[in-house]
Amino acid sequence: MSSKFNLSAPPRSGFATDEDVSGYKAAAEARTHNTSLRLSSLTLDELREELERRAEETQKLQEEVEDATRETLKTLGCTWLGIPGQCCLSYDSSEDPPAVSAHQPRMTQPLVCSLDTLKQKVVQKDRSSYEKEATGNAINHPLQQLNKISDEPGKDTFSPQRATMNLQAELHDLQLEKDVVSDLRTEDLITVLEQEMAMLTNRLSSSKDSGVSLCAKLDLLKKVTERQTSLHQRQISDLESTLSSYKDQVCCLEQKILETETHLFSTRRERERSLQQEKDLQAQLGQLKACCEQQQLDLREDAEILRGQLEMVREQLFRAGEEKTCTQFLLEQKAQEVKKSQKLLQEKEEELCFRQQRTQQHL
Structure with a gap:
């Protein structure tokens, strides 16, 4: 074989x-x-x-x-x-199949x-x-x-x-x-x-x-597609115009929001500044109150001292009444000292009244 x-x-x-x-x-x-x-x-x-x-x-x-x-x-x-x-x-599939029609796929x-x-x-x-x-x-x-x-x-x-x-x-x-x-x-x-x-x-x-039937269906599908495409284009144009108007409104709203935020920021800054000034004034008022109280204490101490001195002078005058002739010179001297003390006391009282008025005005 x-x-x-x-x-x-x-x-x-x-x-x-x-x-x-x-x-x-x-x-x-x-x-x-x-x-x-x-x-x-x-x-x-x-x-x-x-x-x-x-x-x-x-x-x-x-x-x-x-x-x-x-x-x-x-x-x-x-x-x-x-x-x-x-x-x-x-x-x-590498070779072309027989042609069915000029418009057939x-x-x-x-x-x-x-x-x-x-x-x-x-x-x-x-x-x-x-x-x-x-x-x-x-x-x-x-x-x-x-x-x-x-x-x-x-x-x-x-x-x-x-x-x-x-x-x-x-x-x-x-x-x-x-x-x-x-x-x-x-x-x-x-x-x-x-x-x-x-x-x-x-x-x-x-x-x-x-x-052949596919060609007819394809033509019908093309017509339907063209109508749908034109309808979609009109809808797209309407949507674009609506979108542009919405964009303008959004821009206006954004501008208003920006202005409102700016005004709110300035208002907050003014409020903070007012609060700071109020704190400063309160601190100054506290200092003035403390200073006035200290001055009042000092004036009271001075007044007590002057009253004690006045009492001493009165006692001396009462004692010197009998010794008037002997101590006339001393009495006059003491009277001058008393006048000076009274004048000084009056000045202190006037100054105390003036400071009290200023304190009340600041309050």
């Missing part, structure tokens, strides 16, 4: 016919017979290497089929998601599969998983046999020949299964692509109708 064999394309209308399948099987049997002749002369290690190489070629062939499928889908405007066992298609809608398409994908998934499991078992079984033979070389002298025959038979079955799997996978992929293209065509025709 080689990765360079060519697969004939199945008919576009559906699955392959019985003649095509029998032709594929005959070609696969011929290739398997040719390879079996070449494998009969190989040793166990060479057979193991050949089997591993065939497994790698099978994997490479599967990757080539996926790459070819991906390129085909790119030409159709879809993308290959690369999920094993499933054929997943999505619209390629571009739209990208997901492909919604019908019930039959979903059932077919489920069957393809089950079939692909079964085929992968069968292929893996067919590859792992000969490897296990080769490992068992290499571990026990002395038990059976004919085991290498039997293993070779078993490997040839299993390789033959693997070749047939791989050819059939490749053909079925290609046919299923083409069928799914045709169904997707038909569904995309139906979707495109329906999108044209929806595009």
